[in-house]
Amino acid sequence: MTIATLNDPLTLPCGATLPNRIAKAAMSEHLASPKQSPTRRLARLYERWSAGGAGLLITGNVMVDQAHLEAVRNVAVKPESNIDHFREWAAAGTTHGNHLWMQLNHPGRQTPRHLNPSPGAPSAVEPVNLFRRAKAFAKPHAMDETEIARVIGEFASAAAFAQTAGFTGVQVHGAHGYLVSQFLSPLTNQRSDQWGGSLDNRARFARTVLSEIRTAVGDDFPIGIKLNSADFQRGGFTEDESMRVLRMLQEDGIDLVEISGGSYESRVMFDKVENQREAFFLDYARKARAEVDLPMMVTGGFRARSIMQDALSSGALDVVGMARPFTNNPHVAQDLLDGRTATATDPPVMPGLGRLGGSSQAIMSFAQMRLLARGKSPTLRFGGLGALLTSLVQESADLFKPKRP
Numbered sequence: 001m002t003i004a005t006l007n008d009p010l011t012l013p014c015g016a017t018l019p020n021r022i023a024k025a026a027m028s029e030h031l032a033s034p035k036q037s038p039t040r041r042l043a044r045l046y047e048r049w050s051a052g053g054a055g056l057l058i059t060g061n062v063m064v065d066q067a068h069l070e071a072v073r074n075v076a077v078k079p080e081s082n083i084d085h086f087r088e089w090a091a092a093g094t095t096h097g098n099h100l101w102m103q104l105n106h107p108g109r110q111t112p113r114h115l116n117p118s119p120g121a122p123s124a125v126e127p128v129n130l131f132r133r134a135k136a137f138a139k140p141h142a143m144d145e146t147e148i149a150r151v152i153g154e155f156a157s158a159a160a161f162a163q164t165a166g167f168t169g170v171q172v173h174g175a176h177g178y179l180v181s182q183f184l185s186p187l188t189n190q191r192s193d194q195w196g197g198s199l200d201n202r203a204r205f206a207r208t209v210l211s212e213i214r215t216a217v218g219d220d221f222p223i224g225i226k227l228n229s230a231d232f233q234r235g236g237f238t239e240d241e242s243m244r245v246l247r248m249l250q251e252d253g254i255d256l257v258e259i260s261g262g263s264y265e266s267r268v269m270f271d272k273v274e275n276q277r278e279a280f281f282l283d284y285a286r287k288a289r290a291e292v293d294l295p296m297m298v299t300g301g302f303r304a305r306s307i308m309q310d311a312l313s314s315g316a317l318d319v320v321g322m323a324r325p326f327t328n329n330p331h332v333a334q335d336l337l338d339g340r341t342a343t344a345t346d347p348p349v350m351p352g353l354g355r356l357g358g359s360s361q362a363i364m365s366f367a368q369m370r371l372l373a374r375g376k377s378p379t380l381r382f383g384g385l386g387a388l389l390t391s392l393v394q395e396s397a398d399l400f401k402p403k404r405p
């Protein structure tokens with residue numbers, strides 16, 4: 001068996017080849033125009049990341065339905081979208097020969113109330129409880145068959161649109177408590193029809209989305225999915241169920257599965273849970289490798305080059321995913337690949353918000369992306385402060401805006 005290194009290419013089942021094993025995981029940039037279109041700034045951010053060495057860049061979540069946004073400045077694919085703006089983004093993000101995949105998402109119940117007072121979800125469960133601010137989110141309605149079919153169609157047509165615009169692949173966001181993962185979890189999916197109940201039924205939505213995308217984009221276009229190793233909530237999607245979904249994906253065929261975990265209500269994607277070593281979901285990945293033969297990317301907490309290399313050479317994964325350090329240093333992947341850097345660094349914890357742990361660094365990441373997008377360095381000096389304040393105002397407007405009358 002040849003031992004993979006970070007610099008080795010990886011050929012995916014569809015035939016496409018990633019030039020190396022480091023991927024920038026999706027980070028919602030919140031840099032779209034007020035009409036949900038990609039902007040020049042977004043393109044500039046991706047041009048910088050494309051020069052930064054990662055073999056695969058995955059965009060922040062792009063919404064497949066403009067009425068269902070995760071944040072006010074999300075990019076969305078809509079019937080009247082101007083494809084030229086997406087072409088510009090795709091061209092900028094592939095300048096240096098890397099892959100650029102569009103992450104496709106529908107937030108389901110995880111959409112702020114002021115953006116959607118009646119979110120569609122598998123079941124009419126309680127509103128999202130984020131930082132105990134339940135009022136920031138509305139109670140969802142249970143989607144009917146027509147709505148489910150429409151959303152599946154929207155995923156497929158958004159994927160075809162991404163392909164036409166020049167993105168080199170797509171990833172379905174099936175993690176972190178958004179719609180696809182709401183279908184998977186028994187906490188949020190309480191249906192008794194073909195979309196709920198048994199795991200086979202709860203996985204039907206994800207599997208149908210993926211197969212409709214395959215039909216739309218053809219056989220040689222990469223399709224990935226981001227999946228939770230578990231919800232980390234009592235009564236939720238378990239590790240055992242997640243493994244069984246991996247077996248289903250192996251049966252169906254998929255180019256890359258990215259492993260993560262958690263949701264708005266259990267934010268383990270940003271922090272170590274007890275007894276974890278540096279990388280959050282590595283133990284799960286090792287178990288999964290014994291069960292399935294699927295190209296696998298693991299994201300969450302990877303920082304040290306030696307740990308990334310060990311994970312690759314032990315066969316625990318095929319691609320190392322990393323997010324927050326890319327906002328601190330757009331060249332972090334090349335620095336790791338060339339051995340110039342031994343450890344990638346996170347954005348600083350925001351003053352006064354240290355108790356939020358990794359979520360505080362996530363908020364800082366928005367500020368750093370805003371600076372990079374304006375062609376500046378990701379620092380926290382004067383310019384950084386401005387970006388930080390702007391992003392804080394925008395993020396808190398999304399989360400804490402009062403209920404609509």
Ligand SMILES: Cc1cc2nc3c(=O)[nH]c(=O)nc-3n(C[C@H](O)[C@H](O)[C@H](O)COP(=O)(O)O)c2cc1C
Binds near residue numbers: 025176269301323324
């Ligand atoms: C600012 C920010 C935005 C994020 N947006 C997304 C997103 O749109 N889609 C997604 O799958 N994950 C998203 N994530 C999660 C990351 O992809 C990743 O799973 C998480 O940050 C853990 O990886 P890290 O420890 O390397 O940062 C986001 C993370 C951050 C910090």
